Amino acid sequence: MKEEIIIAGFGGQGVLSMGKILAYSGVMQDMEVSWMPSYGPEMRGGTANVTVIISDDKISSPILHEYDTAIILNQQSMDKFEAHVKPGGTLIYDGNGITHHPTRKDITVYRIDATEEAARMRSVKTFNMIVLGGYLKVKPVVKIENVIKGLKKSLPERHHHLIPMNEKAINRGMEIIHEMEVEA
Amino acid sequence: MKELKLMKGNEAIAHAAIRYGVDGYFGYPITPQSEVMETLMAEKPWDTTGMVVLQAESEVASINMVYGGAGCGKRVMTSSSSPGVSLMQEGLTYLAGSELPCVVVNVVRGGPGLGTIQPAQSDYFQAVKGGGHGDYKLITLAPASVQEMADFVEDAFELAFKYRNPVMILSDGIIGQMMEKVELKEFKPRWTPEYIEENFPWATTGKKKGQERRIITSVELDPYVMEDFNYRLQAKYKACEENEVRYEKIMCDDAEYLLVAYGSSARICQKSVEIAREKGIKVGMLRPITLYPFPEKQLKDLAAQVKGILSVEMSAGQMIEDIKLAVECKIPVQHYGRLGGIIHSPGEVIEALEQKIIGG
Structure with a gap:
């Protein structure tokens, strides 16, 4: 198994930490992982993205030009990365702020309205975990129990009381993600 | 069971330094390597191993603190990124001229x-041709993974003390910032003053009664003495060239074309090799692990086998000069690389290979 993922959105949406938790979940499952962020000023606003690779075998390049899955959380990232999903690949996006929806017909498109759901759940900070849940529903590359272990590893101990809340968000994401018909 | 951690290349350097028993780190923050000092400060090794971690007022101060520590026979290091490493060049030539061992990490970013x-990888010339003045060399290691970032700290110190010369770990923003699994080595104790006294008769450990003065300097006013010293330096570098070349060959056995790349470009090219092989193109890769000494003989041997070489480096073409010298221009050698902080993709490398070498 090998899954090459790009997660892209705004700085502050938890893009990098979502990728980190996913990578840690892969480590917990004894797989090879790489996590390559866009770093620097992006982290303080603007677009941020991270490439995560989870594989049974040794990983060659941490930098890619096409992806099995793109998780897209703003319009700029849609414009940039829709074309870079492999044919037959998967695109997952949050509809919030999206004006130009995906148009490719050779990939499977899923929508998850995680921004809206996070506001409804009154926990904006678990936004990225809702998205992660949705992703794992359609691409179960790691087991949920390993995601929880990954969360424990990547969160400092003083934040461990937040794990049940994050678990709830992951489960909610799994419920609300749905496949989209791409219109011509 | 071995413990695997997920961490950035920069963090791995810091953890490896503490565990290896490094005596001192002197640095000044600069992106993309600031996590080295951040991690050291968070780990507080002064409470455990006694390692000194100090934020100097500048890179110039850092490298001169390294000079001081190294002169005492201590295992000391610094890290920076391109503009900061430029500031350190005077210190590096003085360290080489005074035959002092130390480790300098350059997490390269786009210049000038x-x-x-x-x-970026555009500091190759500065690292291997000597950014400072005089006939000196920096032994240069190029890690291509987070694991190598950790492992090369130890390797670099071993080489530095074996040859009494500064060693550079030439990394870049990709290897520094990416996270991968890493296995850290067991903690080793720092050297005791007695060990240093016994093993390094050049170290300034405090003059004992009846002992000769130990002078650490790079100045010599008698040019004949200076010439002899230079011959001795060159003999040392020759020994280094004979004994310390390190490289990795990937799918070279039946290769008709060869990619040569180090560090993060080597990782990207490895993917290019995978994709090209699926397309039926017989491509192999040579990854120099030591950039100085350069794997000249290995390249010369491969030149007898392959039809052409593409040197891939995030620069305008620096390593290509050493490749051309090694293969004595017997086969076509071309360069490909994005510039100024843009990273080439595995697909772009294949396109360049097809256009410049296979079709060329």
Whole structure:
């Protein structure tokens, strides 16, 4: 198994930490992982993205030009990365702020309205975990129990009381993600 | 069971330094390597191993603190990124001229000048040709993974003390910032003053009664003495060239074309090799692990087998000069690389190979 993922959105949406938790979940499952962020000023606003690779075998390049899955959380990232999903690949996006929806017909498109759901759940900070849940529903590359272990590893101990809340968000994401018909 | 951690290349350097028993780190923050000092400060090794971690007032101060520590026979290091390493060049030539061992990490970013904070490999010339003045060399290691970032700290110190010369770990923003699994070695104790006294008769450990003065300097006013010293330096570098070349060959056995790349470009090219092989193109890769000494003989041997070489480096073409010298221009050698902080993709490398070498 090998899954090459790009997660892209705004700085502050938890893009990098979502990728980190996913990578840690892969480590917990004894797989090879790489996590390559866009770093620097992006982290303080603007677009941020991270490439995560989870594989049974040794990983060659941490930098890619096409992806099995793109998780897209703003319009700029849609414009940039829709074309870079492999044919037959998967695109997952949050509809919030999206004006130009995906148009490719050779990939499977899923929508998850995680921004809206996070506001409804009154926990904006678990936004990225809702998205992660949705992703794992359609691409179960790691087991949920390993995601929880990954969360424990990547969160400092003083934040461990937040794990049940994050678990709830992951489960909610799994419920609300749905496949989209791409219109011509 | 071995413990695997997920961490950035920069963090791995810091952890490896503490565990290896490094005596001192002196540095000044600069993106994309600031996590080295951040991690050291968070780990507080002064409470455990006694390692000194100090934020100097500048890179110039850092490298001169390294000079001081190294002169005492201590295992000391610094890290920076391109503009900061330029500031250290005077210190590096003085360290080489005074035959002092130390480790300097350069997590390269795009230049020239203050440049960008994104990854680049355009400091190759500065590292292997000597950015400072005089006939000196920096032994240069190029890690291509987070694991190698950790492992090369130890390797670099071993080489530094074996040859009494500064060693550079030439990394870049990709290897520094990416996270991968890493296995850290067991903690080793720092050297005791007695060990240093016994093993390094050049170290300034405090003059004992009846002992000769130990002078650490790079100045010599008698040019004949200076010439002899230079011959001795060159003999040392020759020994280094004979004994310390390190490289990795990937799918070279039946290769008709060869990619040569180090560090993060080697990782990207490895993917290019995978994709090209699926397309039926017989491509192999040579990854120099030591950039100085350069794997000249290995390249010369491969030149007898392959039809052409593409040197891939995030620069305008620096390593290609050493490749051309090694293969004595017997086969076509071309360069490909994005500049100024832009990272080439595995697909772009294949396109360049097809256009410049296979079709060329």
